[in-house]
Amino acid sequence: MAVTVDRAGTVDMAGKRRGARARRARTAAVLLLAATGLFVAGCTDQGKPRVPADDGRGQLDTAAPSTSAPTSSEPAQEPDHPSPLAVKIDNVRAARPQTGLDSADIVYAEQVEGGLSRLMAVYATKLPKAVGPVRSARESDLELLRQFHRPTLAFSGAQGKLMPLINRAPLDARTPEKASDAYFRGTDRAIPHNLYLRPKRLMPTTPGADALTTGFRYGPAPAGGRKDTSETVRFPAARFGFTWSASRERWLVSLDGAPDVMADGKRLAPATVVVQYVKVRKSRFHDFLGNNTPYTVTVGSGKAKVLRDGRAYDVNWQRAKATEGTRFTTKDGTPMNFAPGQVWVVFAKAP
Structure with missing residues (x-):
C-alpha cells in the first residue's frame, strides 16, 4: 500500500519500490553492455572488426569474412570521379528500330532467358x-558495372528477388518508379516495348570520357591480324552480324539477319567489335515463365576476337576483379588497341 510522503520525512514505500526497480534496470544495462563488449571482442582480430567481403556484385559474402577494417565497396576512384550512364535496352524484334543506341560509347550484348539477347548501352x-526501348536488369549487370565509379543504371525493373541486390550495389538505380519524369511511353508499339528514357533528366551534364574506366586502350592497330570483312555471333535464339564497310571505316551491324537501323534511319556502325568468350552459367533467378536467367561471368580470363579496320585479331582478355576494367592483349602480350569510336562487346559462350 502506498504511503504519502510528508515534510517530516515519512517514508514513501511506493517511491522506494520505484527506486529499487530503477537500480535493477541500471545494473542490467551495465551487464548487457559488458556482455556486448565481450561478444565484439571475441569477433575481432587485434581490435579490427570482421567485415564481410564484397563478392563483386553488390552482395556481401558472409562465408568469406575479411579481417581488414571496413572500406568502401566502391572502386578506388577519386571522390569527384565522373560516373557514366548505363541503360538496359530491349533487343527482340518487337523492340526494333531502337532509339539513341548510336550515341553510346560502349554497347554490351548479353544472353538472357530463352537464348535471346539484351543490350546494355553505356553513355559518357x-x-x-532519348534512348530505348528500356527493359529490365539482370544479375550479371551488377558484376559488369562494378568497373565504373557508381554508375547510374536506367532500367524498367527487375525480378523481385534481384531488386534487393541492385539496391545494395554501388550504383544509382533509376527505374520509372524512382524517376518518373525521365521516362515516357511511345505510341507506336505495344507494352513492354515502348518505354523510353530522356537521359538528360537523369544526368544534367555529360560525364565525359574519364567516366569510362573499362581498361580499353585506343590507338593504332598492332601488327598482325588477318583480313576479315564479315563475322557472325550466334546465341541460341539471337544472331549478331558485323560487316566491314571500307567507305565508312566501320562495322555495319545486323541483328537476326536484318540491318540494324535506328529509328532515325541511321545504320549502327561501331568502329571496334569485341567477341569475348566467357562462361555463361545458370543464375538462381527465373523469369515468370520459369526459364532460368543465364549469368554471364565477366571477371576472369579467356579468349576474344577483336575486329577493327577490316581485320580480326585473336587476343586474350583478363579482368582480375570486378572493380577493374578488362585488359586485351595479343598472343605475344602486346596491348590490343581499339579504333577510336563506338565499341561493341558481344559476350559469347566459351566453347
Missing part, C-alpha cells in the same frame, strides 16, 4: 535526347 561522351 554524349547524351542523346
Whole structure:
C-alpha cells in the first residue's frame, strides 16, 4: 500500500519500490553492455572488426569474412570521379528500330532467358535526347558495372528477388518508379516495348570520357591480324552480324539477319567489335515463365576476337576483379588497341 510522503520525512514505500526497480534496470544495462563488449571482442582480430567481403556484385559474402577494417565497396576512384550512364535496352524484334543506341560509347550484348539477347548501352561522351526501348536488369549487370565509379543504371525493373541486390550495389538505380519524369511511353508499339528514357533528366551534364574506366586502350592497330570483312555471333535464339564497310571505316551491324537501323534511319556502325568468350552459367533467378536467367561471368580470363579496320585479331582478355576494367592483349602480350569510336562487346559462350 502506498504511503504519502510528508515534510517530516515519512517514508514513501511506493517511491522506494520505484527506486529499487530503477537500480535493477541500471545494473542490467551495465551487464548487457559488458556482455556486448565481450561478444565484439571475441569477433575481432587485434581490435579490427570482421567485415564481410564484397563478392563483386553488390552482395556481401558472409562465408568469406575479411579481417581488414571496413572500406568502401566502391572502386578506388577519386571522390569527384565522373560516373557514366548505363541503360538496359530491349533487343527482340518487337523492340526494333531502337532509339539513341548510336550515341553510346560502349554497347554490351548479353544472353538472357530463352537464348535471346539484351543490350546494355553505356553513355559518357554524349547524351542523346532519348534512348530505348528500356527493359529490365539482370544479375550479371551488377558484376559488369562494378568497373565504373557508381554508375547510374536506367532500367524498367527487375525480378523481385534481384531488386534487393541492385539496391545494395554501388550504383544509382533509376527505374520509372524512382524517376518518373525521365521516362515516357511511345505510341507506336505495344507494352513492354515502348518505354523510353530522356537521359538528360537523369544526368544534367555529360560525364565525359574519364567516366569510362573499362581498361580499353585506343590507338593504332598492332601488327598482325588477318583480313576479315564479315563475322557472325550466334546465341541460341539471337544472331549478331558485323560487316566491314571500307567507305565508312566501320562495322555495319545486323541483328537476326536484318540491318540494324535506328529509328532515325541511321545504320549502327561501331568502329571496334569485341567477341569475348566467357562462361555463361545458370543464375538462381527465373523469369515468370520459369526459364532460368543465364549469368554471364565477366571477371576472369579467356579468349576474344577483336575486329577493327577490316581485320580480326585473336587476343586474350583478363579482368582480375570486378572493380577493374578488362585488359586485351595479343598472343605475344602486346596491348590490343581499339579504333577510336563506338565499341561493341558481344559476350559469347566459351566453347
